[in-house]
Amino acid sequence: MGRLLQLLLRNGGFVTFLLVELVCFAIMVNFNGRQGEIWANTTGIFGGRALEKRQMASDYFGLYETADSLAHIVDSLQARLSNARQMQVPIRDTFFLVNYDSLSKTDSVRRKTVRPQFEFITAKAIKNSISGANNWLIINRGSLDGIQPDMAVVSPEGIVGIVRHVSTNFSLVMSVLHQQAKISVALPKQKNAFGSLTWEGGNPREMILRYIPQHFVVQENEPVVTSGYSLMFPLGHPVGKVIGVPKPDPENPYFLEIRVRLNQDMSTVRDVAVINNLFRAELDSLQLNIKSNER
Amino acid sequence: MNGSNITPHILRFIGLVVVQSLLLNQMTDTVGAYFNVLLYPLFILFLPLQMATPYLVLLGFAIGMAVDATVPSWGVHASAGAFSGLMRGLALMPFAPKGGFSAKDPIFAPARMGWQTFINGATLFMVCHIFWYFSVSYFAPVFVGEILKKTLAAWVLTMLFVALYTAMFNPKK
Numbered sequence: 276m277g278r279l280l281q282l283l284l285r286n287g288g289f290v291t292f293l294l295v296e297l298v299c300f301a302i303m304v305n306f307n308g309r310q311g312e313i314w315a316n317t318t319g320i321f322g323g324r325a326l327e328k329r330q331m332a333s334d335y336f337g338l339y340e341t342a343d344s345l346a347h348i349v350d351s352l353q354a355r356l357s358n359a360r361q362m363q364v365p366i367r368d369t370f371f372l373v374n375y376d377s378l379s380k381t382d383s384v385r386r387k388t389v390r391p392q393f394e395f396i397t398a399k400a401i402k403n404s405i406s407g408a409n410n411w412l413i414i415n416r417g418s419l420d421g422i423q424p425d426m427a428v429v430s431p432e433g434i435v436g437i438v439r440h441v442s443t444n445f446s447l448v449m450s451v452l453h454q455q456a457k458i459s460v461a462l463p464k465q466k467n468a469f470g471s472l473t474w475e476g477g478n479p480r481e482m483i484l485r486y487i488p489q490h491f492v493v494q495e496n497e498p499v500v501t502s503g504y505s506l507m508f509p510l511g512h513p514v515g516k517v518i519g520v521p522k523p524d525p526e527n528p529y530f531l532e533i534r535v536r537l538n539q540d541m542s543t544v545r546d547v548a549v550i551n552n553l554f555r556a557e558l559d560s561l562q563l564n565i566k567s568n569e570r
Numbered sequence: 571m572n573g574s575n576i577t578p579h580i581l582r583f584i585g586l587v588v589v590q591s592l593l594l595n596q597m598t599d600t601v602g603a604y605f606n607v608l609l610y611p612l613f614i615l616f617l618p619l620q621m622a623t624p625y626l627v628l629l630g631f632a633i634g635m636a637v638d639a640t641v642p643s644w645g646v647h648a649s650a651g652a653f654s655g656l657m658r659g660l661a662l663m664p665f666a667p668k669g670g671f672s673a674k675d676p677i678f679a680p681a682r683m684g685w686q687t688f689i690n691g692a693t694l695f696m697v698c699h700i701f702w703y704f705s706v707s708y709f710a711p712v713f714v715g716e717i718l719k720k721t722l723a724a725w726v727l728t729m730l731f732v733a734l735y736t737a738m739f740n741p742k743k
Contacts, residue, residue, distance in 0.1 A: 287622070287623065287624045288622070288623025288624050288626070288627060288655075288656055288659075289623075289656065290624075291623070291624040291627045291628065292623075292627045292652055292653070292655070292656040295627055295628065295631045295648075295649075295652040296649055296652060296653075298631075298645075298648075299631070299645040299646075299648045299649035299652065299706075300645070300649070301645075302644045302645035302648070303644060303645035303646060303649070303706070303709070306642075306644035306645065307643065307644055307645065307646070309709065310645075310646075310706075310709045313709045313710050314709070317710075
């Protein structure tokens with residue numbers, strides 16, 4: 276304190292000058308048109324630049340949140356898309372496309388008919404393998420996030436795998452590059468003819484589609500999508516496209532053996548979504564009835 | 571400063587504000603933008619040499635504010651006056667006798683210092699004041715050319731009036 280006082284006394288003239296100049300400055304910019312305008316423009320320019328820089332820095336540090344938020348939006352859109360595919364429902368003799376959100380809450384008949392079937396849960400792959408005979412992924416979502424075994428895992432580009440084991444915060448996902456993975460897919464250009472997609476090792480970008488009957492004339496580059504019959508994957512999610520000319524399946528000559536190139540490069544999987552079929556339990560119990568009737 | 575010593579400074583304050591506002595500023599409006607004579611800083615120059623800098627700054631601010639009130643150019647002359655108060659000691663330092671100014675030298679005037687020393691000191695002091703005045707008046711570095719031109723023109727004219735004023739009144743205290 277004493278030193279500060281000494282400093283002020285020693286430099287009293289300069290300190291007084293600074294204080295007086297501050298007063299003059301305030302008077303000038305407030306009461307003189309010319310100085311006021313220049314000051315307003317200067318503060319506008321520098322203030323704008325400073326705000327812009329601050330905003331850029333803020334945006335940069337907020338990128339993680341932005342990406343997370345975008346992932347949620349993508350999931351939400353994917354869920355809407357998947358559910359929208361279920362909304363084309365027959366009422367009397369006509370097909371109606373119905374927007375679920377537009378339905379009145381009291382319109383119970385239609386609400387039951389066009390109810391949403393799928394919920395998407397955002398996740399990130401934190402471990403992945405593609406070089407083994409049977410490959411697995413670990414995602415950063417677990418039972419706390421509503422993940423259960425046998426839920427499908429997809430990316431915006433294609434299919435990724437099926438949840439097999441769930442811990443509190445993480446889940447183990449059987450990759451589509453696993454020899455036990457069998458995905459029910461369809462060929463939209465062949466009236467949704469459906470078959471089973473499996474991986475038999477080798478090229479991690481290629482899978483084999485079987486059980487498409489011989490009478491379908493499948494062309495190269497035809498799209499392959501999920502069939503919607505598996506209870507895990509919603510109808511119409513992109514999978515890949517046909518490569519090469521389909522050949523008769525050597526194990527079952529009534530069907531074709533089709534090579535499919537996956538849209539999703541499994542070596543670059545990062546952002547994924549876990550699909551919860553909201554009617555899974557109900558559909559499972561129905562299937563149990565089928566089995567009991569067959570006994 | 572006792573009462574008898576203050577009186578010349580008060581009279582100088584009033585006289586210079588009146589001359590500056592009623593005569594010299596009107597001449598600028600009549601003759602042209604490059605005709606600027608800033609005589610009122612003589613009040614600061616003629617303040618006692620032993621006066622402490624904070625007082626010089628405050629008195630410079632006061633006379634500047636008085637001139638501003640008549641123009642009106644709020645704060646511009648006041649800022650230049652305060653700057654002159656701060657700079658007076660530095661501007662006159664090269665012209666001080668060995669050992670600095672003493673109590674025998676009440677003010678920086680030709681009657682005490684001789685004309686040549688006075689003109690040299692006043693020149694440096696006035697350049698500081700005029701340059702600061704136009705810098706603050708234009709208020710943007712982009713006008714540096716105009717500031718320098720006007721400073722030069724005003725300095726030449728002002729020094730003529732300084733010499734005239736000093737010869738007429740020959741202040742001694």
